[in-house]
Amino acid sequence: MKSILKSGAAVFAISAMLVSFTVVAEEAEDLKSGYYFASDEIKSIQDDDFGNPALLLLEDAEVLWSEVDGTEGKSCASCHEDPATDMAGVGIKYPMYDEKLKKPITLSQKINRERKEKMGAKEWKWESGNLLNTSAYIMLQSVGMEYDLKIDGPMEPFYKKGEKLYNTRNGQFDMACKHCHMDYTDTMLRGNRLSYGLGNGFPAYRVGAQKFVSLHKRFRGCEKRLRAQPFKTQSDEYVNMELYLKWRGRKVPVEVPAVRL
Amino acid sequence: MKIRLFPSMTILAAAVFALSFSASANMTGPYTLETAATPLPNTKPGSAENGRKVFYHRKKGNCLACHAVTDLEDVLFHGEVGPPLDGVGSNYTEAELRLQVVNPKVNNSDSIMPAYHRTEGLRRVLVKFQNKPILTAQEVEDIVAYMMTLKDE
Numbered sequence: 001m002k003s004i005l006k007s008g009a010a011v012f013a014i015s016a017m018l019v020s021f022t023v024v025a026e027e028a029e030d031l032k033s034g035y036y037f038a039s040d041e042i043k044s045i046q047d048d049d050f051g052n053p054a055l056l057l058l059e060d061a062e063v064l065w066s067e068v069d070g071t072e073g074k075s076c077a078s079c080h081e082d083p084a085t086d087m088a089g090v091g092i093k094y095p096m097y098d099e100k101l102k103k104p105i106t107l108s109q110k111i112n113r114e115r116k117e118k119m120g121a122k123e124w125k126w127e128s129g130n131l132l133n134t135s136a137y138i139m140l141q142s143v144g145m146e147y148d149l150k151i152d153g154p155m156e157p158f159y160k161k162g163e164k165l166y167n168t169r170n171g172q173f174d175m176a177c178k179h180c181h182m183d184y185t186d187t188m189l190r191g192n193r194l195s196y197g198l199g200n201g202f203p204a205y206r207v208g209a210q211k212f213v214s215l216h217k218r219f220r221g222c223e224k225r226l227r228a229q230p231f232k233t234q235s236d237e238y239v240n241m242e243l244y245l246k247w248r249g250r251k252v253p254v255e256v257p258a259v260r261l
Numbered sequence: 262m263k264i265r266l267f268p269s270m271t272i273l274a275a276a277v278f279a280l281s282f283s284a285s286a287n288m289t290g291p292y293t294l295e296t297a298a299t300p301l302p303n304t305k306p307g308s309a310e311n312g313r314k315v316f317y318h319r320k321k322g323n324c325l326a327c328h329a330v331t332d333l334e335d336v337l338f339h340g341e342v343g344p345p346l347d348g349v350g351s352n353y354t355e356a357e358l359r360l361q362v363v364n365p366k367v368n369n370s371d372s373i374m375p376a377y378h379r380t381e382g383l384r385r386v387l388v389k390f391q392n393k394p395i396l397t398a399q400e401v402e403d404i405v406a407y408m409m410t411l412k413d414e
Binding site for chain 2: 168169170171172173174175179180183184187188189190191194223224227228229
């Protein structure tokens, strides 16, 4: 009798702990792309296989891929002749640990490094059309795939820093990313429905800017909204947060070209 | 005697001056329901008419970002992050409303709502907003006066 009561109490205690834990933690499978929170107009632009203006930018990137640039007389195509096969599953591995720099690097940083070291070409500016179109073009070769990231081993401290920043209140409005993108997803903030803010569509074609915009630029915009002093594009802080975000959204497939407000 | 008293009097006067100055420009120290029972220092009685404008002005209260208010239904897009504010003038005291606007973290430390009249304990504030509260003391009083007009039908 006593042992039944004891085991019953143990089961109850364990269940209570599990329930309290699962109420707080989210399941990666339950997260959704920003697409689902966008207005019907935005969705219809993204769904338009002919009229989506971002498709023209991807065509530009395709042409650029074969353009010779730099002292070595090479183009991207010189080493990566067929992007569809050579770049398949590549973009989804970033941010990736870099042995030389001993920290994770982003796809944008890798593109610029390849240009500099292999092509002898000038590095592109972080928000330039050339870099973002090319970045989106590379992500296109992984469209529909899930992110393939490592957050263990040498990546772990960077992941943890990203997670910390995500959960830290900042700015005059004193909010953390998690307040909007975890606690209040799917509710209206003025005229916009709050998404999970996963980044699976980035660089995304933003209808206001009428071009691809990087994830870090999106971070900067959000931080300024909170009246927080933002970090720089491609700063360590944002690279870490990108890693955290993409790991959080690892079950949400890559969308290219994603159209966002 | 005169020489000994003078420095301490100066220090005392300076301290009183500094304290009175800081109390009006910058709320420091714990803000409680008790403190919230009186209007913020150096303010005129709140104007509900002005408060309504501060309430929906995007660069000031921008309260519609998170709250819906029937009285402002002609303004598009009311948020739903926070509860609708219809009837708060009937259901809450002026002190409770003032407390919530000045520092909602007193009621809920995990609140998403910003503290509209605090400048301490913030991180990485944009340079142009540093050491400035989101709303001035008068704007807080005006908004509280406006919210007190949102009565139950």
